[in-house]
Amino acid sequence: MSGQPRLVQVRVNVLKKNDLLARDLRKRFHDAGVRVISLVSSPGAGKTAFLEQILSRLRQDFRVAALVGDLATENDAIRLARSQVPVKQIVTGTVCHLEAEMVRSAIEGWNLDQLDFLFIENVGNLVCPSSYDLGEELRLVLLSVTEGEDKPLKYPTIFNTADVAVITKLDLAEAVQFNSALSECNIQLVRPGMRVLKLSAKTGEGMAQCVDLFTSLSVRTTIAS
Amino acid sequence: MLGIIDGVTEEAERCGAARVNSVHLRLGALSGVVKEALLFAYDLACEGTLLEGSQLIVEPSPVLIHCSRCDADRVLESPQGFCCPVCGTPSVDVLQGREIEVMAMEVTSP
Numbered sequence: 001m002s003g004q005p006r007l008v009q010v011r012v013n014v015l016k017k018n019d020l021l022a023r024d025l026r027k028r029f030h031d032a033g034v035r036v037i038s039l040v041s042s043p044g045a046g047k048t049a050f051l052e053q054i055l056s057r058l059r060q061d062f063r064v065a066a067l068v069g070d071l072a073t074e075n076d077a078i079r080l081a082r083s084q085v086p087v088k089q090i091v092t093g094t095v096c097h098l099e100a101e102m103v104r105s106a107i108e109g110w111n112l113d114q115l116d117f118l119f120i121e122n123v124g125n126l127v128c129p130s131s132y133d134l135g136e137e138l139r140l141v142l143l144s145v146t147e148g149e150d151k152p153l154k155y156p157t158i159f160n161t162a163d164v165a166v167i168t169k170l171d172l173a174e175a176v177q178f179n180s181a182l183s184e185c186n187i188q189l190v191r192p193g194m195r196v197l198k199l200s201a202k203t204g205e206g207m208a209q210c211v212d213l214f215t216s217l218s219v220r221t222t223i224a225s
Numbered sequence: 226m227l228g229i230i231d232g233v234t235e236e237a238e239r240c241g242a243a244r245v246n247s248v249h250l251r252l253g254a255l256s257g258v259v260k261e262a263l264l265f266a267y268d269l270a271c272e273g274t275l276l277e278g279s280q281l282i283v284e285p286s287p288v289l290i291h292c293s294r295c296d297a298d299r300v301l302e303s304p305q306g307f308c309c310p311v312c313g314t315p316s317v318d319v320l321q322g323r324e325i326e327v328m329a330m331e332v333t334s335p
Contacts, residue, residue: 003333003334004334007330008240008329011327012233012327013324013326015228017228128257129257131257131325189307190304190307192317
């Protein structure tokens with residue numbers, strides 16, 4: 001005979017496992033002096049093109065590596081590896097976002113002490129990646145000019161959990177009549193005070209400011225200055 | 226989803242439950258999780274666990290910010306504008322709204 005139903009008060013943080021693992025990763029990255037920067041955006045916003053440029057530029061002065069997440073194919077890792085830095089593809093299968101455990105497993109065997117920067121390109125998705133801490137120090141959210149100025153209003157959570165917004169494909173801004181002021185206003189509505197960078201990976205416009213932002217984070221830069 | 230099932234199973238085993246009848250989940254407006262998607266997948270995900278046949282009760286939790294100008298905590302009407310609804314001062318000081326938390330469960334003992 002079964003007993004009477006009873007209500008049990010609990011308090012279980014559903015993402016606790018991920019949060020704890022991300023905290024461990026963050027400490028490991030910090031102790032090793034590696035700056036970890038993650039990228040989130042919708043599919044096709046230009047994360048990989050942006051990263052190709054960043055890796056090529058940063059690798060001249062720093063030790064850089066990248067992880068790239070996709071549901072399928074190793075295409076992005078092949079593209080990024082042309083920048084001649086260590087790159088590992090994380091194929092998530094049916095999972096629409098990266099989790100801390102995937103990052104931990106991907107960096108197994110890598111000597112973090114020998115890195116200055118690690119970039120993590122998330123799966124193209126503006127919803128689920130916002131819930132998962134990856135242990136990164138800085139989260140960039142990319143928004144391409146072809147996507148429409150109201151993306152921040154449609155996906156406030158991902159903009160709110162990111163640190164810096166990057167408007168990409170600036171070379172197409174005129175063709176699509178992109179309203180830069182409106183997009184910035186929308187970003188500020190969902191994340192007051194957010195820093196916004198505008199650039200084109202194709203023409204190189206605005207890339208230098210982005211590189212400056214990253215190098216200002218570097219442990220080596222801090223020591224040197 | 227698996228986080229809910231794992232967490233609840235662990236708690237249910239701890240209190241010696243034979244089965245779980247319902248799960249009360251608090252879901253923040255900024256959690257990045259859609260209530261409908263959770264409900265849609267819930268029954269299937271619970272199959273073969275202590276939670277099989279249970280009901281998922283989702284309690285939405287609004288975004289709560291702290292307004293430095295009013296020195297008060299304010300509920301945001303929508304996540305499309307992070308400013309104090311009273312004085313209009315922007316705020317990124319989010320006190321609540323990101324959580325995905327199991328608050329309670331109804332269980333039956335053996």
